[in-house]
Amino acid sequence: MATAVPVVEEAEDYSFLPIIHDVIKCMDKESPDVHQELNKLKTKIQEAREQISAMPGIDLSPALQESRLQTLREQVQTKNQLLQKYKSLCMFDIPKPS
Amino acid sequence: MAAAEKPTKEKLLSTLDDIEVLSRELIEMLALARTQKLPQPGEDTQILELLVQRDKEFQELMQTAMEQGRVHQEMQTLEKEVEKRDSDIQQLQKQLKEAEHILATAVYQAKEKLKSIEKARKGSISSEEIIKYAHRISASNAVCAPLNWVPGDPRRPYPTDLEMRSGMLGNMSNMSTNGVNGHLPGDALAAGRLPDVLTPQYPWQSTDVSMGILPPHHGNDFGLEPPGHNKENEDDVEAMSTDSSSSSSDSD
Numbered sequence: 256m257a258t259a260v261p262v263v264e265e266a267e268d269y270s271f272l273p274i275i276h277d278v279i280k281c282m283d284k285e286s287p288d289v290h291q292e293l294n295k296l297k298t299k300i301q302e303a304r305e306q307i308s309a310m311p312g313i314d315l316s317p318a319l320q321e322s323r324l325q326t327l328r329e330q331v332q333t334k335n336q337l338l339q340k341y342k343s344l345c346m347f348d349i350p351k352p353s
Numbered sequence: 354m355a356a357a358e359k360p361t362k363e364k365l366l367s368t369l370d371d372i373e374v375l376s377r378e379l380i381e382m383l384a385l386a387r388t389q390k391l392p393q394p395g396e397d398t399q400i401l402e403l404l405v406q407r408d409k410e411f412q413e414l415m416q417t418a419m420e421q422g423r424v425h426q427e428m429q430t431l432e433k434e435v436e437k438r439d440s441d442i443q444q445l446q447k448q449l450k451e452a453e454h455i456l457a458t459a460v461y462q463a464k465e466k467l468k469s470i471e472k473a474r475k476g477s478i479s480s481e482e483i484i485k486y487a488h489r490i491s492a493s494n495a496v497c498a499p500l501n502w503v504p505g506d507p508r509r510p511y512p513t514d515l516e517m518r519s520g521m522l523g524n525m526s527n528m529s530t531n532g533v534n535g536h537l538p539g540d541a542l543a544a545g546r547l548p549d550v551l552t553p554q555y556p557w558q559s560t561d562v563s564m565g566i567l568p569p570h571h572g573n574d575f576g577l578e579p580p581g582h583n584k585e586n587e588d589d590v591e592a593m594s595t596d597s598s599s600s601s602s603d604s605d
Binding site for chain 2: 275291304308312314315319321324
């Protein structure tokens with residue numbers, strides 16, 4: 256339950272419709288807060304741009320990222336197997352000097 | 354199949370720009386309609402629908418971006434593991450190179466040893482022969498002084514001046530004055546002092562004896578003098594004793 260709530264909140268955060276709705280409502284009421292709401296909208300759009308620029312891993316498309324992930328997993332698996340093979344090779348029995 | 358799907362960041366920024374433009378248009382249209390008090394035919398509805406659509410797309414793209422962020426973290430973890438494995442493999446490679454070098458050196462040295470053994474085997478000499486030669490070399494007291502050698506003893510491990518003069522070359526040049534110089538062969542001097550067993554048998558003397566230059570009784574004609582009392586011999590000894598290896602310089 257606790258984990259579900261943040262997800263919902265994050266989804267609402269990314270929507271601009273509530274703010275646009277507030278702007279339109281203020282315009283209908285001819286409220287002096289129209290400008291304030293407009294500024295809020297501009298700020299949110301700007302913040303969204305900055306957040307998008309800072310997010311890691313979105314320079315690739317999901318498909319490309321997935322394929323790279325698969326490649327990395329295969330690499331790790333192959334190298335693990337290689338190391339395991341070399342480490343478990345027959346070692347020379349060096350006789351200890353008596 | 355879509356060719357080269359756009360990166361998520363590009364899509365997000367594009368959608369955000371669309372939302373910005375659409376929201377601005379919608380607000381301007383509503384403001385204009387209010388001021389002009391003219392009902393818009395439905396254009397604002399279209400814009401609103403587009404805006405809702407774009408907003409929905411934006412939210413989906415943001416969810417995708419969050420998921421990609423988590424995948425990116427996993428990829429970073431995997432990259433670190435790959436780096437660590439690479440480092441382990443390089444370490445093993447280095448150890449393998451070292452082992453190869455050590456083994457190559459050992460094999461080379463073993464081969465050289467085998468060559469030496471083969472060479473020695475081909476040129477092998479019987480131990481009896483070597484011992485025989487050793488006896489011959491040491492019999493002339495050339496490697497070690499005789500047991501009863503004392504400072505003043507005229508015997509040397511090399512032919513002395515006296516012995517050279519009493520040899521073939523000396524006799525050839527002194528043919529006319531034979532018997533006058535009074536030189537005695539070295540072994541004649543020692544003959545009166547030493548038993549025959551210990552008499553030095555120099556290789557050059559064996560040749561002289563075989564040539565029959567000096568019959569042994571001639572040494573007796575001149576009389577036997579103890580070593581060191583013949584002045585000329587003494588001079589010879591003294592002259593030869595200037596050598597650092599000689600120890601008879603203070604024989605008198």
